[in-house]
Amino acid sequence: MLKIEDLVVEVEGQTVLNRINLEIPAGETHILFGPNGSGKSTLMMTIMGFSGYRVTQGRIYYKDQDITHIPIHERARLGIGVAFQRPPAISGLKTRDMVSLCGGQRDVDVEGLAKKADFERFLERDLNLNFSGGEIKRSEMLQLLAQAPELVLLDEPESGVDLENVVLLGDIINELLERGVRYPKNPDASPHRRKGTKSALVITHTGHILDYITAEKGHVLYDGVLCCARNAREILKWIREYGYEECFRCAS
């Protein structure tokens, strides 16, 4: 689904990501661990194609297509969706209208999706304007539900969110990725659903989100270098036990 080869990225003339190699096969969720400032968000912004993140070396492929230099909206239309940690507010743009826009050509059941994200009360509000931390997350998730991307990039989905909201966010992420077990909500669903083809890259530095979602693999980004790739829970255990620095030392 996503393949990153030997990627070097500069921000304001400084190398922030150094020779990153990463592959996320279809249907897999990968977790990206790393301390603050290690380059996690930079990687996400580069995958999405934001300005200010200059690729000086390497390639990004999505479904075997080289997307290294195509515009942001084309990446979105190919099926990449991102939930931002701190999205800008757009005054005068109603959240309802934004959710509709996210559907592109498709008709979006705005009310239905908003119900899932517990966001019906905010549909008439200006997008992200004066939203709390938890509201921002739900707004982002609601937009992604409407966008229905095949590759989901989530930047610290659990940060600044209270416990109750984390459970809800976990549910939405699982729905987006067609994963998880939701036994009380849909008794007719087979407990062994066929494996979905949706993929995700989830950025976290605390790892709390792993209590609510499952992942195939974890990666550790330290000082712009991907230094370890193995079972996500195992990595989390190491980080919690020894800290990032030790994790990095072990790997190198």
Next chain:
Amino acid sequence: MRKLDRENNSDMQDNSEKKYRDSADPHKYLEQLSNVDPEEAKQWLNIGVDVSEENRAGTFIQKDCSVVHSGCKDQQVEIMGISDALKTHEWLSDYVWRLISPDKDEFTKMAQEMPHEGYFIRSYPGAKVEDPVQSCLYISEEGLSQHVHNIVIAEEDSEMHIITGCATAPHLRTGLHVGISEFYVKKNATLHFTMIHHWGDEIEVRPRSVIHVEDGGTVVSNYISLRPVGSLQMYPVTYLEGKDSVARFNSILVAPPGCELDVGSKVVLSQPGARAEIISRAITTGGTIIARGEMDGKVEGVKGHLECKGLILKDGIMHAIPELMGRVPGIDMSHEAAVGKIDQKEIEYLMARGLDEETAVSTIVRGFLSVDIEGLPPGLAEEIDRVVGETQHDAM
């Protein structure tokens, strides 16, 4: 004449050198609005004036110096030319030049010395006028100096919405419009006033308005200027002289190249419980905009908020001047002003949801301009969309 930004508009001529004509050939009164020239009717729709009179309580139309139509469908409101009104109501003379002095400036003087009609609109006490009343002030003759004097009275406990559109014929290059407007909002009355301007490239516009609000009265004023105008300068003053009186001002301004807008409003809060809000959204696509706002809090227990936001898409000058004056403790007034360009982050955020750059920019601009305007005429929402579509090219 107020000096705008001369340095950047060296092609602007000095007003004193310009010679306007003070009179125009009279136009025939039209009993039936269906007799209006279809081309003109189409133009008026852009400024919210609908000659079909669908969903309108009444209509007043003035062309150059002549009243060409006035009448009302709703019996709770009266609407007529000011000279007829002065003949009908003896008491009305007390309301003329009461809030504004003819000596205020050269333009008020012109309106006193050479008056050319204007409208009188009044809602009766207790009236709830459901549909808006519409008025159209139109200039069709080249080089005319049009001086109108308008009186609006919302009697006690009444509610009324007025849509007033001012425009010039499409071929017109030069002209001057002076509009004196005195508004009286009586006890517990609510007046919505939406003014839409659509002038020509070199037209000069000098409205002079004062609003007086009594106890429990509310005035909501919306001003919209989206099209080129030579120079426009207005600074309506509202006196909240009643307890718990309210003033809300919204303006939406777009200044294309060569256009000078000096627009603002002042609210004087002089009774406890008076509240005011001034919101302005301005976009320059090459012109000069001075967006003013002033509040003067004279007694304890008044509240006000001022918001001036300006976007410079590529070129142009945006000067936001919010002013707050408090004369006693116990008042609560604040302001927020911002001038800049569209944040690249906002554009890219929308692009990450699949919108191309052009659509992202127009979505942001449309949002920026969409102050919640209560009762915006439907033709106007489309006009805003058209203008947003056109400003696109200036932004990219």
